[in-house]
Amino acid sequence: MASYEFRRIEKEWQRRWAEEGTFRALNKSEQPKYYVLDMFPYPSGAGLHVGHPLGYIASDIISRYKRHQDFNVLHPMGWDAFGLPAEQYAIQTGQHPAITTEENIRRYREQMDNIGFSFDWSREVKTSDPSYYRWTQWIFIQLFNSWYNINTNKAEPIDKLVAEFEHAGNANVRAACEENGIFSAEDWKGYTEKQQSDILLNYRLAFLSEAMVNWCPALGTVLANDEVKDGVSERGGYPVERKLMTQWSLRISAYSERLLHGLDTIDWSDSIKEAQRNWIGKSEGTSLHFKLKDHKGSIEVFTTRPDTVFGVSFLTLAPEHELVDQLATDEYKEAVSAYVTMAKNRSERDRMADIKNISGQFTGAYAIHPFTGNPIPIWIGDYVLAGYGTGAVMAVPGHDSRDYDFARHFNLPILEVVSGGDLSVASYDAKEGELVNSDFLNGLDVKSAISKAISEIEKRGLGTGKTNYRLRNAVFGRQRYWGEPIPVYYENGIPKCMELQDLPLVLPEVDKYLPTETGEPPLARAKNWTYKGFPLENTTMPGWAGSSWYYVRYMDPGNEENIASQEAIRYWRDVDLYIGGTEHATGHLLYARFWCKFLYDIGKIPFDEPFRKLVNQGMIQGQSCLIYRVNNTNKFVSSGLRNQYETTPIHVDVKLVSGNEVNLEQLKQWRPEFDDAEYELENGKLICGTEIGKMSKRWHNVVNPDNICNDYGADTLRLYEMFLGPLQDAKPWSTQGIEGVLRFLRKLWRLFHNNPDETFYLSDEEPTKAELKTLHKTIKKATEDIDNFSFNTSVSAFMVCVNELQDARCNKRAILEPLVVIISPYAPHIAEELWKLCGHNQSIEREPWPVFKAEYLVENEFFYPVSFNGKVRFNKNFALDMEPIEIEKQVLSDEQTQKYLEGKTPKKVIVVKGRIINVVA
C-alpha cells in the first residue's frame, strides 16, 4: 500500500471518531477547562459554501491543540434555526418551516462531518426545539419580572419594586425607566390593576409600549435598529418605514454603561469594540432650560457644548416635539402643521437619501436666552431627532456644522464665540480655541469654559450635567410565525406571563403562514390560542433571542430543570475563545452581552461577560464569472472583444468555467437562452470576466466544500483554507494553489513510506543534530503561531520542515512521530492514520504536545551579512561568542572590505550580534 488514499482514510477516521466518541467532553474533570465556540449557523437552503468552514477550521485547530495540552475542551455546534428564509419559503410552498429547517440541518451536518471537525455532537442545540426555546421563554419571563435599580446598578425582582411602591410610592426609586410622575403609596394603592400594570410596564426589562418602530411592509414585521441598514431591511433589502406601534421591547438601554465598561475587560478586536462604543454612543453634556416668551413653561435642550451658549441664535425642535402645536402662532400655524405632516410621511429611506436638502419651518414663537435675556426664535427642523436627548437643540451655527447649514439656508444669524475659525466659510466645530463674545466665559479655553458654563448653569438652576446614550431599547416582537412564541397572555387587557411550569409555549399549527385578513400576525390563525381562557400574545421573538444565550445551554443541553446546572456552569464558565464574522458587531454580540449581564444579575451565572476572547475571521469572497451580451441581441462575445460593442455583463455559474474559459457545451445546457445564442470567440475560446463579491446563489459563484473534499480531501481543504492568508483578512476564493497543499501531504506520507517497495517503514536510529534542529524549530514556530492565530505561517513552517526532512531522507521515528502530533490539529485524518501505522492503538487526539528544546537550536557560528552604509555586500562567518571589537578588526582587514570602501576611511563599524555588521564610511 503506497499512495496516500485520502478518501478511504478520511471516511474511516470520521467513522471511528463518531463511534468512539473521541470528542465528547465531560462536565467534571480534574483537567483545566477550555471553551471554544463558533458562532452557530443559520441552516439556509443553499448549504455550506467554502467560506463557512474558515472559522470552524480555525476553532477546530485550537480545540485539538488544547486537547494535546491536556485541557478538557468544550467545542460544541448547533443551529440558529428560527429565521425568515424558512418562513418565506413556507409562505410560497405551504411546507412547514420546521421541515425545511430539518432538511437544511441534515445537509449542513453532513457537510460538516465531511471536513472532520472535532465537535461534541452530543451537545447539539437547536433554537427552534421546544426543549430549547422553553428556556428562551423562561429568560423572557425573568426579564418581564425584573426592573433596573440604578442605586444598586443591577436588575432586581419587580416584586421588590411593588413592595416599595406600597410602602413609599416611587419618590425614592431610581430606575432605568420611562418618564413617570411622582406618586405616593396611597396613590399606588388607589390605582386600578390596569393602571398599576401600565406603570410597572414602564419599569420592567421586558415591556410593552407604544413607540416609533421600524416597520417593514414587505416582510410584514417590525425590525430592530441593527436589522435595518441604509433604510432597508438587512434581510431582503425591503424599504422600512417609521411607524407608531405597541410593541414588546427589551430595556437594553438600562445596561448602556455596563455594556460600555465591559468592553475594557475583554480581548476583542479594536474595530468591534469601537463599533459597539459608537453604537452605545455615550455623550456627556448638560441639559438647559429656555423659558418661553409669551408662554408658560420652557424648552429643555441637551448639549455637549454648554461653552457655546452665548452663540445660540435659535432653537430647533424635532417635528414630533410635544410643544410644536402649542407654540406655533396663528400666523404660522398652517405652515407648521404642513411641515410636520410632510416630515412624518417621509420614509426612513427618503429622509436619508435627502440628507443634503435642508428643511425647516419657523413657528413664530420665541424663547428667552437664559443668560442674555435676548429673544431666540424657535424653529422646527427634521435634522433634530425626536428620539435623542430632549428632541430639541440650542442651535449654535458658529460651532456646529448642522446648525450652520440650517442658519445659512434660512438666513439666520451666525455668531462667533470660539476663536480660530472662519465663519464665512464653515462652522468651527473644533474643541480648541479661546472663548469670545461670551460674557463670563471670555478668554477661557474650550475645556475650562465647558466646566465653568456647567457650574454656572447649575448654580442658576437652569439645568444639570447629564449623560445621553444613543443606544435604543430593542424591539422584541415580530409579526411572524417562525420564532419563539412570547409566553404572555392578556387577562382583560392586562399582559401577564405564563406560569413557569407551563412552559414551553409550543408554536401552534396554522393553516397559512400569513397575516390574517385583519392584519393580525400569523399566530392569530391558530385555533384555541389561549391560556387560562385568555388570549395569548400573537407576536414571536426576533431571530436574536435564541442566540443570545446558547453558549450557556451547550454546557448542559439536556437539563429540564434549568437553563443549565449550576455545576456545569461553574465548571465551564465563560467562553474562552469565540470565533465568528464581524457582521454581528452591533447585533448578536451586543444582545448576548446584555443577556449575560442580566443572567449574572439574577444569579444564574457567575460571570458578566460571555466571550472572553473574540476572533473575527475574514469573509471568503466568491469570484463571479461574467460573460458579455451585446445589447439588444442574443450574441455573446469573449471578454477581450467586449470593448468593440455595447455589452451587458451576465453572471454565469462558476462550475461552467475552468481557468477563465467558459465550457460552451455546458453553458448551452445550463440555461435555454444560451443554447440558441450566437458566440464570438477569441482563439476558439469564450473567455469570461471576473468580479469579486459575496458568495451567493444569486451570483452563481458558490463553491461547495463537498466537491473540494472529494477532489482533494478534507485535510487538504483544512490546510488550504488556513494557508490562504491571515484568518482575519477577507480573501477571494480561488483553488489556485490547492495542489501545493495536496502535494505537501503526499510528501509527508512518503516520509513514512520510504521503503523501496513504498511500504510503511520507520527507523529507530538516533536522529542527527540537523534533523533535531529541523524538528524543534518547527515545534517552536507551530506553537507560537497557534497561540497568535497565525495559521497560515504554521502551515508554511510544516512545508519547510517536510522539505528539509525529505532532503535529509529522514525516516526516523524520533523525528516523525512528534511531527505528526503537531500537524494533527490541522490535518487530523492523515495524522491519525500515520499514528496508527506507527503502531499506536489510541487516537492521536490526547497525545501530549511535543516540548520545544532550545538546546537543539543553539549555533556557535553565524554567517554575518557585511554591509557598507546599509548596503549588504558580502557574507562572512564568525563565532557567535566573538567580541564585536575582534569582528570589527577582522572585517576591516578583509580584502573585500577595501574594495567596498572605495578609498574612504571607515568612521565606525556596527556589529549587531547574530544579525548584521554595518561599516560606516
Add this chain to the structure above:
RNA sequence: GCCCAGGUGGUGGAAUCGGUAGACACGCAGGACUUAAAAUCCUGUGGCCGCAAGGCUGUGCGGGUUCAAGUCCCGCCCUGGGUACCA
C-alpha cells in the same frame, strides 16, 4: 463627513525589538524519468543593464529620523469594512 483596518513580485502571501525584503505556495520557463499520460524530481524566476562576474533599482506617493526604515515620525493618495443629521 467620522471611526477602524489595509496598500510588498504575474498571484495568495512571509519578514519577533528598526538589522540580508520577497519565506512558503501557486503560476510560468527549461530539464529528468515515461511509448504516453498522471505522479514525482531537478534548475531558474521582483524590475532594468550584462554572455557572465557584477552593478543599479525596488515594499502606494512626498518629506524626515537613523549607521540601518516594509517596519518609527509628519503630510498626502488609494482600497476594503463600519457608521451617519446623536446636538
